[in-house]
Amino acid sequence: MDELLRDFLTETHENIDVVDVELVRFEQNPNDATILNNVFRLVHTIKGTCGFLNLPRLEALTHAAETLMSKFRDGTPVTGEAVTLVLASIDRVKMLLDQLEKNEVEPAGDDKDLVEALGRVSAAVGSAPKELKDSQPSEDIIEQLERTNRSAPAPHIRSAPQAPSLAVQIDPTDGDDADRRDDGRSDSRIANQSIRVNVDTLEHLMTMVSELVLTRNQLLDIGRRNVDTEFKAPLQRLSSVTAELQEGVMKTRMQPIGTAWQKLPRIVRDLSTELGKPVELVMQGAETELDRQVLDLIKDPLIHMVRNSADHGLEMPADRRVAGKPEQGTIRLAAWHEGGYIVVEVADDGRGLDTARIKELAIARGLVSAPDADAMTDLQIQQFIFFPGFSTSAKITSVSGRGVGMDVVRANLNQIGGAIEVRSVFGQGTSFILKIPLTLAIVSALIVQSDGDRFAIPQFAVTELVRARKDSEHRIERIKGAAVLRLRNKLLPLFRLSTLLMINTAVDDDVGIGFIVVMQVGGQSFGIVVDAVFHTEEIVVKPMSGKLRNIPMFCGNTILGDGAVILIIDPNGVAQQLVGTTSRQLTAETASTPETTGAAAESMLLFRAGSPQLKAVPLSLVTRLEVVDPKKIERADNRSVLQYRGQLIPLILANSDMKIRESGGQPLLVFSNENRSMALVVDEIVDIVEEQFAVELESATAGILGSAVIKGQATEVIDIAHYLPLAFEDWQTWQDQRPTASPSQVLLVDDAAFFRNMLAPVLRAAGFVVTTASSANEALALLQGGRRFDVVVTDIDMPERDGFALTSEVRANPRTANLPVIGLSTLISAEAIERGRQVGLHDYVAKFDRPGLIAALKEQTAGLAKAA
Amino acid sequence: MSVSEENGQQENGQEYVTATVGGQLFGIPINRVQDVFAPDRLTRVPLAPPEIAGLLNLRGRIVTAIDMRRRLGLEALAAGSQRMAVGVECRGESYGLLIDVIGEVLKLSDSSREDNPINLDPEIAHVSAGVHRLDNELLVILDVERLLESAVRVEAA
Structure with a gap:
């Protein structure tokens, strides 16, 4: 290819990308003459060079675009329609450039459609020109530009998009000429300090340095094996020089992440128009550098994510108004260094991930079973968006929502040793955090x-x-x-x-x-x-x-x-x-x-039943431990029962593999709820321990809540809620028929699924209707969603918003200002109680004080009944 | 250098590096051969197709060693036997073909070359570019492209 043409193509591709970005900025700030001049100058440069290289199609098109833009320069108000037209022309220019690159000639055909449209708009706006702001007529500038272009048809300077001398001449609106001149000079200094190097040359250099590193490693290895060698000193020198060289070459491959973001303002603008949502794109840390190869790999995922944010993340302006947000949505791109990684954040202030809907879809797709899903935290549920073909978008749009997306993004990142995380608060926005290694080589x-x-x-x-x-x-x-x-x-x-x-x-x-x-x-x-x-x-x-x-x-x-x-x-x-x-x-x-966050010291009763493996149950749930004579156990109605304190209580085997003993003492765990009791038959009561442990939830086995390391041994934590209905087939009906006219609605808030799963059955057994929430935000969403609750029971120690913050929020809302809130905590100090009183907690109960909690609940709901 | 010159002079002839695998003589076009070396310190590759004997370092390049006996469906060489390797390049990557014994360089004219006999074992026929009639035995011309390309195909299947 002709050297001149190649230079033109490289240069123009860069300029065109700048024009894209600048035009979008210009539309937002139509009064910023600097931006307009910049765009105008770039388009003019292209036009001038096209004329020189005899590319009539490009010349005609850029000329028409330039004419329209000169009207803006003259003070004609800028319309979105006109900018769209100019952008369309830029797209056409890109297409022509691509063809030119492939075939080295302009493709046949003409651009009458665009040229005429541009001319029409120019004429329309030209008929009512405003007063010229410039003292210097614009035609003069064009002539000057043309002269300059003729003398330099194919500019080689890369880092400065404009020739410095031009910066002075075509910015007559700006009074401070001295400043301008200074700017120009500093630009030229930068320009002179950088040169254009073919990427292949750099790649080759990198390969050679890699080989050098390997050879250096081999030499060092030989050096290690031969202790006394005269090579030692030069070897060390070689080693450090190689390390420096390696670092230096790596630097040449570094590019600011901003180059990957360049296309985004234009994309966001087009999306904004197409979707009818005003969007502001904020970019921070564009100068953060990373390896070219890595940059190439994350370019597309980033564009995809920004599109997603604009399409799915942000709500329509009307909805935003209702939600009390500004109509214009914001997408924030930020990049920074952290360790050996670059962290890129793509955040929006939109509707956030709908955890409930994701959960529903995940269950519908068979990715998770319903009980498993219920035990998951919001964060875990949100991870499902990274599953292949998972899209929560109800409708498929041309922009996104085809279900190819986040899984691909994650796969791409994983491939290069990166990672992606999602953080989202329903109603407040979503943020994706990408962790990308600086280099791959x-x-x-x-x-x-x-x-x-x-x-x-x-x-x-x-x-x-x-x-x-x-x-x-x-x-x-x-x-x-x-x-x-x-x-x-x-x-x-x-x-x-x-x-x-x-x-x-x-x-x-x-x-x-x-x-x-x-x-x-x-x-x-x-x-x-x-x-x-x-x-x-x-x-x-x-x-x-x-x-x-x-x-x-x-x-x-x-x-x-x-x-x-x-x-x-x-x-x-x-x-x-x-x-x-x-x-x-x-x-x-x-x-x-x-769940480890839910780890807390608790008394656990350890026992064995059916297998040598230890089983455990929170001691707070057990009413009494008994050892009875097996002879006293009677069979009635195909079930085992026991005369116990004047009551006939059912016996349930803790494990179907075990049998009730024939002789000796049979150990039992007695569980009581109000006037009903049941006994769990176990083989051996081992110990009562009090220690801090983490329960790993696993609900595949009925009756097992999960496993935990207790006293250094893997132990199964049993689920009492599973056994109660076994004991009383009419448990549920019995519950419903109790005299309470309308059962009290309890909202149970705890970030640890373990405690939700443990307390909910206890409260249900005590006659309350329990709804659980895994975070303060989820609880607030439920409360604001209009559901009626009689009392809120909340854990105090929760990540993000704690129980105190939740209580304050509940109090602040006039609708829920009088809703009783009971705080649960493993640690109750005088200060905590005082703080609880200040934020408006009605009661404060230790987390494992089950009777205390039920008493507090009864008190609060009774008070409510009286008040009502 | 001298090879290509001779090639140029010898219009209807071709030079081959010969090698024996499982008793059969093979010829590899000399312009495809980069090296002949004794494979040393093979790193085996778990989960790889069986004909991949391993990876080795040949003067700073990582070379994929192909066990020709396995590749051609012949029985494995007795353990501990010394083998040789013929280094070839294919699509920018280096391969070492493990053979039993390396032979010599033969210049053969096209007149002794014939197409594959129709009853040739399919596994050999697939990688053979024809057969040369030598005085004492037959030489199978190895098609290096096919040899390495079909390995990919087999692996993909």
Whole structure:
């Protein structure tokens, strides 16, 4: 291709992108002459160069656009319609440029449609020109520009979009010429400091530096093996120079993230017009730099997310008015450095994610069972938007909502070792947070050995290393073959690397001894068991050979310092593999993560029933422990019953595998509710412990709430709510027939699913109708949604808004100002009680004081009944 | 350099690097051969197709080693046997074809070349670009493109 033409194309592509951005800015600030001059100048430059290169189609089109813009310069009011027309012309110019690049000639045809339309609008606005602001007639400027262009037909300067001399001449409206001149000079200084380098040249340089790093590593390895060598000093020098060179070359690949954002203002403007929603796009941190290759990979996902925000995130102006928000929605893009990562946030102040609808869809799609979904926090439910084909948009629009989206975004990010999170508050907005590695070429990796082979595990996915020995505190335990490790009161699922890679030569899969590489990918934590861990090494990631690229477990290979080829484990590939084979284990794992916040010291009764595994039940739920003579147990109506304190109470086996003892004392756990009691038959009452633990929810087994590490042992926490109806077939009807005319409506707010699941049945058993909410915001939404509640029971210690804040909000709303609120807390101090009184809590109850809570509820609802 | 010159002079002839795999003589067009080397320190690749013998470092390049016996459906060589590798390049990537014994460079004229006999074993026929009649034996011409390309196909299936 002609050198001149190539330069023209490169230059014009850049200019056109700037015009796009500037025009949108101009539409918003029609009185900003600087922007207009900028646009005008760029279009004029293109026009001038087209004339020089004999490109008549482009010249005619840009000329018409320029004519219209010159009217704006003359003070004609700017209309959206006119800007749209100019933008359409810019699009046509882009199309022509693309053709030109492919074929090196302008495509046949003409642009009469646009040229005429532009002319019409020019004529229409031209008929009523305002008074000229400029003292200098615009024609003069054009002539000057043309002269300049003739002398420099193909500008080579990249970083300054305009020739500095022009900046002075064509900005006559600005009185302060001296300032302008200064600006121009500083521009030119920047311009002279940068040169245009072909990307291939940089890529080649990068490859060579990567090779150099590898050679350096090899030399260092030799140096390590030979202690006394005269090479030592020069080797160290070589090493540091290489490191600097590597850093320097990496810098040349760095580009501001703003280059990926350039197209966004235009996209948002078009969307805004198309959807009829005024949108403001705020961009912060555009100068944040990251690797060109990474930038290319995130460009499209970013555009997709901004489109999503505009289409789904923001409400229509009318709805926004109703919600008390400004009509104009805001989309905020921000980027900043954090560790070895770039964090990009795409946030909108729109309607937020509709957790209820997502839950509904997830259940409908079979992604989760209804009871599982009920146990999930909002945050967990929101994660479903990253599932393939998941779209909550009721209608499909041309913009988004086709159900291809967030899963692709997440996949793209995972591919490069990045991550995405969503945070959303219903009614207030959604924010996506992308964590992107600065570069892909060189990563720090942990070198491990498994079954005689070495592998590299990228450091970014490794959270810690644990040495497992048979007798140490970190020992590996098994639940029917599945290996787990207790790590800070949590169970970590373990997998042997050699098993995952199917290179296990040993018949016996003994995971008793080894190193555990604890990895975190997305929300999943798991441990990979390896035989040995060597060291960390900066490795240059080389792509796998084409034949091996479809093995998901590896993301590349490299040559180590000692010259051996080593495979790089792909953490995402491993995670996906695990999801495929053991999804249940991992869901349990991820589901548990937020629950740890609900960890609290509580008295638990430990017992065994049907299996050697320990079971536990909160002691606060148990009325009495009894050991009875089995002879006293009677069979009536095919059920076991016991004469107990003048009552006939039903006995329920805690586990269907067990039997009531024939002789000796039979231990029972007695549960009572008002005047009804039942007894749970167990094999052995083991202990009562008081300790802080985290329950990992898992509701697949009926009667089991989840599992927890109690006293260092994996223990099943049983669900009393499951057994009550077994004891009393008429439990529900009996509940409904009780004398209370209309049962009191209780709103139970607790961020920990464990406590919601534990307290709700207790309160229901006491005759209340219970609705649960997992956060203060969810509770407020329910209250504001018009549902009537007689009393609110809220946990005090919750993330984001705590119980005090919730109470204040309830008080602030005139509709709920008198609604009784009972606070629950594990920790009750005098200050807390005082603070509770100030915000308007009616009562304050310890979290495990069940009778206290029921008494408080009765008191509050009785008061309400009297008042009513 | 001298090779290509000779190629240019010899209009209707072609030079081959010969190698034996499982008793059969194969010829690889010399312009495809980059190296002949003794494979050292193979890194095995778990989960890879069976014909992938592993990866190795050849002067700073990562080379994918292909076990020709496996590739051609022949029985594996006895453990511990010394093998050789022929380095070839295909679509910008380096491969090492593991063979039993490396032979010599033969210049063969087109007159001794024939198409594949129709009863040739399909696995060999697929990667064969024809057969040369030598005095004592037959030489199968290896089509390197097909050899490496079909490996991808097999793997994808």
